[in-house]
Amino acid sequence: MSTCPTKTSEPWRIGVLFSNTGFMALIEETQLRGTLLAIEEINEAGGVNGREIVPVIYDPGSESAAFGQYAKRLMIEDGVTTIFGCYTSSSRKAVLPVVERLNGLLWYPTLYEGFEFSPNVIYTGAAPNQNSVALCRFLMEHYGNRFYFIGSDYIYPRESNRVMRELVRANGGEVVGETYVSFRAQWKDFTPIMRDVRNSSPDIIFSTVVGDATVHLYRSYADFGFDPKVMPIASLTTTEAEIRAMGFDVGEGHITAAPYFQGIGGERNSSFVARYKKRYGEDEPTNMCVEAAYFQVHIFAKALEQANSLDTDVLRPMVLGSTFEAPQGQIVINPSCAHTDLWTRIGRANRAGQFEIVRQSRRPVGADPYLVGYGRATAYA
Amino acid sequence: MKRNDNQRTRPRAWQTGRVLAEMSQLDIVVATRRDEYGEMLIRELQRTRAKVRHLWPLPDMLPSEADVVFCDLVAGLADRIPWIPGDPKAALIVITPQAPPPDIDAMVHCAPDAVLHRPFTTHAILTSLALARSHYLYGQRLRTRIEKLDETLRSMRAVERAKAILMNTRAMREDEAYHFLRRQAMSRRMSISAVAAAIVDANEILR
Numbered sequence: 001m002s003t004c005p006t007k008t009s010e011p012w013r014i015g016v017l018f019s020n021t022g023f024m025a026l027i028e029e030t031q032l033r034g035t036l037l038a039i040e041e042i043n044e045a046g047g048v049n050g051r052e053i054v055p056v057i058y059d060p061g062s063e064s065a066a067f068g069q070y071a072k073r074l075m076i077e078d079g080v081t082t083i084f085g086c087y088t089s090s091s092r093k094a095v096l097p098v099v100e101r102l103n104g105l106l107w108y109p110t111l112y113e114g115f116e117f118s119p120n121v122i123y124t125g126a127a128p129n130q131n132s133v134a135l136c137r138f139l140m141e142h143y144g145n146r147f148y149f150i151g152s153d154y155i156y157p158r159e160s161n162r163v164m165r166e167l168v169r170a171n172g173g174e175v176v177g178e179t180y181v182s183f184r185a186q187w188k189d190f191t192p193i194m195r196d197v198r199n200s201s202p203d204i205i206f207s208t209v210v211g212d213a214t215v216h217l218y219r220s221y222a223d224f225g226f227d228p229k230v231m232p233i234a235s236l237t238t239t240e241a242e243i244r245a246m247g248f249d250v251g252e253g254h255i256t257a258a259p260y261f262q263g264i265g266g267e268r269n270s271s272f273v274a275r276y277k278k279r280y281g282e283d284e285p286t287n288m289c290v291e292a293a294y295f296q297v298h299i300f301a302k303a304l305e306q307a308n309s310l311d312t313d314v315l316r317p318m319v320l321g322s323t324f325e326a327p328q329g330q331i332v333i334n335p336s337c338a339h340t341d342l343w344t345r346i347g348r349a350n351r352a353g354q355f356e357i358v359r360q361s362r363r364p365v366g367a368d369p370y371l372v373g374y375g376r377a378t379a380y381a
Numbered sequence: 382m383k384r385n386d387n388q389r390t391r392p393r394a395w396q397t398g399r400v401l402a403e404m405s406q407l408d409i410v411v412a413t414r415r416d417e418y419g420e421m422l423i424r425e426l427q428r429t430r431a432k433v434r435h436l437w438p439l440p441d442m443l444p445s446e447a448d449v450v451f452c453d454l455v456a457g458l459a460d461r462i463p464w465i466p467g468d469p470k471a472a473l474i475v476i477t478p479q480a481p482p483p484d485i486d487a488m489v490h491c492a493p494d495a496v497l498h499r500p501f502t503t504h505a506i507l508t509s510l511a512l513a514r515s516h517y518l519y520g521q522r523l524r525t526r527i528e529k530l531d532e533t534l535r536s537m538r539a540v541e542r543a544k545a546i547l548m549n550t551r552a553m554r555e556d557e558a559y560h561f562l563r564r565q566a567m568s569r570r571m572s573i574s575a576v577a578a579a580i581v582d583a584n585e586i587l588r
Contacts, residue, residue, distance in 0.1 A: 068465045068468075069465065071465070072459070072465045072466060075466075075490070076459045076460075076466075076490040077459075077460075094465075096467070097465060097466065097467025097468040098465050098466050098467050098468075099467075100467050101466040101467030101468075101492050102466050102467070102489075102490070102492070115531060115534060115535060116531075162535070166538065166542070169581070169585050170542075174585060370534060371538070
């Protein structure tokens with residue numbers, strides 16, 4: 001019965017958990033696509049050590065608890081040890097105990113609030129020092145120092161705002177409003193908020209609203225006739241996918257900080273965008289979450305080739321310190337914290353639903369999830 | 382020595398002790414076949430004066446309202462456990478069958494705190510219960526500690542900022558600033574991080 005593991009042609013089975021339904025499907029569906037595109041590319045090139053990658057995919061339907069339940073099912077019933085998935089911090093925190101207890105490996109392709117380090121997670125989205133710090137600086141240089149915070153009511157916006165508040169204060173700015181809306185917030189829910197914005201006349205609206213509600217926020221802003229040239233909505237989460245959903249005219253002029261935008265140029269990115277469009281349609285834009293979901297599967301495949309095992313204890317050391325030419329540029333899985341050294345970019349949405357790059361780092365920015373290097377002084381030198 | 386002499390006069394009673402005293406307070410669920418070992422298990426657990434509930438046939442979902450769950454290792458047991466691995470709500474003791482050999486993967490997937498092998502002795506029941514309870518509570522304490530550490534890491538940032546504000550605005554030395562924070566926290570019955578956050582807030586308003 002025993003088979004020599006190097007000779008088998010049995011597929012490598014991996015788990016995939018992104019919501020196809022519910023209020024987070026807007027963005028999580030794009031992460032699923034990025035994941036599948038990378039898997040297809042790897043399989044077309046002959047798989048990993050001659051073995052195909054086969055994903056076991058579940059749709060947690062935007063419910064955090066379901067992410068935990070499906071992670072359990074993946075690891076116990078499907079015998080999977082490596083899982084790609086999660087957008088919201090609540091869903092990541094639901095999967096965390098499962099992968100930690102059963103020693104799995106979660107690949108998390110989403111920006112988040114930082115202040116976490118699990119030996120069972122590889123973080124490939126931006127930590128606050130890779131987006132918030134540069135964004136705050138840019139906004140204060142160009143628009144002013146009075147911020148109004150609007151976020152979805154869960155872990156990420158509250159924690160992210162804590163970091164942003166610190167940055168704003170350390171640089172002589174102030175937060176003139178802070179409000180949180182439900183994941184299911186509708187257009188009408190933003191009306192009183194926009195009235196309050198009008199009264200307090202901030203220089204910048206800083207949004208950590210995610211999912212479908214993003215569309216309603218920007219539309220409500222447009223209905224009030226505010227001008228993005230004077231008081232833009234700045235975000236860490238509004239990507240090309242949300243801009244497309246709200247309408248290009250509604251999104252125009254607003255600001256997002258991210259490691260990747262479709263419009264960054266470069267040969268590697270062009271061919272990535274072309275493959276994505278060929279696979280999913282000419283109208284489908286890429287975004288930072290697609291890109292992270294995409295490159296993390298390639299990093300996984302490279303590490304798997306060396307490890308030739310899905311055992312977390314064998315695979316993870318091969319992942320740490322590995323580099324990859326991602327569409328955003330060269331990136332490194334930082335061995336000290338299992339987060340990724342990523343590029344910092346700030347984009348302004350144009351009439352075509354794309355972001356024009358208004359600022360970018362000269363090299364990848366080292367991940368610092370606990371903001372250790374930002375000590376007590378988050379003030380800009 | 383005297384205590385041991387006393388106990389010899391009550392051979393069927395468990396030795397007294399801290400662990401056993403704690404056992405008498407437990408709410409224990411036992412989901413096992415009612416064969417001779419099942420009967421023995423229930424009887425021995427009842428002797429600890431714990432509250433014992435016997436469930437059989439095995440329900441689709443085990444109850445989570447219990448301190449300890451004893452359960453026969455059946456195919457697909459992990460599905461009947463009402464929590465996800467890594468976030469248990471009770472100590473779990475899996476009872477493996479005499480034959481065929483136990484499915485080790487299935488056992489590990491349940492993430493039990495102890496295992497009881499059929500056929501077992503009365504002593505094995507008690508040691509598995511004590512071990513599972515101790516292991517479960519230790520895990521809970523570690524999780525609490527990690528949560529506290531996470532929170533402390535965040536609050537350290539507020540304390541550092543408050544210290545810098547005090548040093549700048551009140552011309553305090555570093556040690557004086559920390560001392561000030563501690564004194565304020567004590568006299569106001571607040572945590573140091575709450576005092577620090579208040580100072581940071583106030584400083585922004587006053588500026």
